[in-house]
Amino acid sequence: MDVTPFWVAGKATTGGEQMSVTHPYDGREVGVVSVPSEEQVEEAIAAAYAVRKEAARLPLHVRAEALAHVSRRLEERKEELARLITGENGKPLLWARAEVGRAVSVFRFAAEETRRWSGQVQRLDTDPGGAGRMAYTARAPYGAVLAITPFNFPLNLTAHKVAPAIAVGAPVVVKPAPATPLSALVLGELLAETGLPEGMFSVLPVPNERASALVRDERLPIVSFTGSGPVGWSIKDSAPRKHVVLELGGNAAAVVCPDADLDWAAQRIALFSNYQAGQSCIAVQRVYAVGDAYDALLPKVVAAVEGLVTGDPWKDETQVGPMISEEAARRVESWVAASGGRVLAGGTRDGAAYAPTVLTGVAPDSEIACEEVFGPVLFVERVADVDEAFAKVNGSRYGLQAGVFTRSLDTAFQAQRDLEVGGVIIGDVPSYRADQMPYGGVKDSGVGREGVASTMADFTYEKAMVLTGLPL
Incomplete structure (x- = not known):
């Protein structure tokens, strides 16, 4: 069986180790994935950090077209991807096809939201001390995003982290669930077709025990995690100064x-x-x-x-x-x-x-x-x-x-x-x-919100500029 490469700074790469992906229904091998070395992980993180300013300056039309391209390519390859999801995850084709359709929409929504991504203008002369002043407030990305994704929706929940990151001009490093890395790796393949800057994305199928080093790395100031509560809260505890987004489930x-x-x-x-x-x-x-x-x-x-x-x-x-x-x-x-x-x-x-x-x-x-x-x-x-x-x-x-x-x-x-x-x-x-609505929980169900526009806001902070001496 051919070995599937991973993605480091937008380039297909292989490492010295391999990981087998098996089908839950009958246990047969459905894929073999190359596993990045410590040096290759470091290369991916360094590249994401190095490109962060260039990524934040990318014109909106460049980001939007990259996202639209991925949406179109997901649609073109939807049956192939549905069968890939069923193979690695075991979910019936009925639900795998629905998942691909949702991922198509997530990238389309992100492309649309990117074209609307703009600042706000506010007159400050509503108070005498603000005479002749106006504020322009825009949102800026915190920096590169570490996206840790689960096995249950291996394509769509990866899309929910990757698409908003690109939309706001943030590099993204994806660590997929070890049981289901194949869908995320195909997403890396589609992103590589877009011409986004090197370092803008990496997909690293590393074992879970190696994730803590990624979480602690200060060059990845945002951690977006979907998975179990104990793991999620341990991430937040281990990175108290980072912006952490957690979707930790529930008992609905x-x-x-x-x-x-x-x-x-x-x-x-x-x-x-x-x-x-x-x-x-x-x-x-x-x-x-x-x-x-x-x-x-x-x-x-x-x-x-x-x-x-x-x-x-x-x-x-x-x-x-x-x-x-x-x-x-x-x-x-x-x-x-x-x-x-x-x-x-x-x-x-x-x-x-x-x-x-x-x-x-x-x-x-x-x-x-x-x-x-x-x-x-x-x-x-x-x-x-x-x-x-x-x-x-x-x-x-x-x-x-x-x-x-x-x-x-x-x-x-x-x-x-x-x-x-x-x-x-x-x-x-x-x-x-x-997929376009705010989604997230309270109490032990986590912090932060998904939904494309909500995630874009969550991955960024407000930055105000005040203009002085204007003839308002």
Whole structure:
């Protein structure tokens, strides 16, 4: 099998070591990736630091056209990339194709936002001391970005870090998840077609134990990390003077009110608890059904979960494939066994595949109730009213997104006011995300926001210039 090179300062490069990439469904090798040496990592960081001022001065049309080029090339190679994602990640082609489509949009959004990237003018003579003065405020990049990306969306979550960095004129060094480096390496290939300055990007598939040196390097003043909470908070603790953006997941809840369309709610909950094999930080994990809605909703959810198509991720009709590894599936199996809950559907494991599972009566202090299961498992619980439901949602140490199925405008605005989460989805599951909207959490779900424009703001700081003696 050919060895896939990595990217150092915009150039395809190989190192002395190699890493095998295997398919979660059957364990076969789907790729071999060259691993950069310490010297090559240093070359990438030094190049990013050296080009930072040139990158910040790049004309907007140059940045925008580079981003638009990547968007077009992703579209042209969408089926190839979808199959690559399925190969390294194991997610069904259904979801892999959707992921590529989202990445196409992310780079297109970034190109559009770049052309709108401009400063603001503010007259200061609203106060006598500001007579004849005007402020021009623009945003400047902090510097090079270290982007540490996860395995569950290996292309799109890389896009969410790389595209905004280029849009604001910041070099970016990508460290992809070791299990899924292939998608990010193709993204490096497409960026190399754009003619961006050398040093503007590098893609370094290094083992996780080598990431701490990258995090500590002062030449990379921004760290954008998506992944587990313990790792994310340790990054923030180890780099207290850096600008750190963390997306750390959650245990997303859906509240179902009696006035909701229960058939719609059940179908959406079933599908989006189990899409990506539940390996999404906004996959439905907790369901709180208000009053009589519980008795009507529960059998509908169980039927919808049992009706999902599971198995071979290469089949077009498959909705739920394997988890990233057998180790991950064994962890979910142990959590379900320890939950104290009654299994109404699923609850079985076959290698790396864990069957879509519905529980009731889980212990309130169990890992299933309190932690992020990151697998195809949900539980349903009855609550007396909306106030109790919202209190249950807020009782978690996480706060990423929540879904509220209701037709009541009053309930919708109460949810927006009271729920301690970064996003409230009315009439749908918490798993809905538009790539152009602000996305992120509170509490242990992290700090900062993704969504192209939001990330562009997060990667930059305001810089004001005051003009004096103007004839205003």
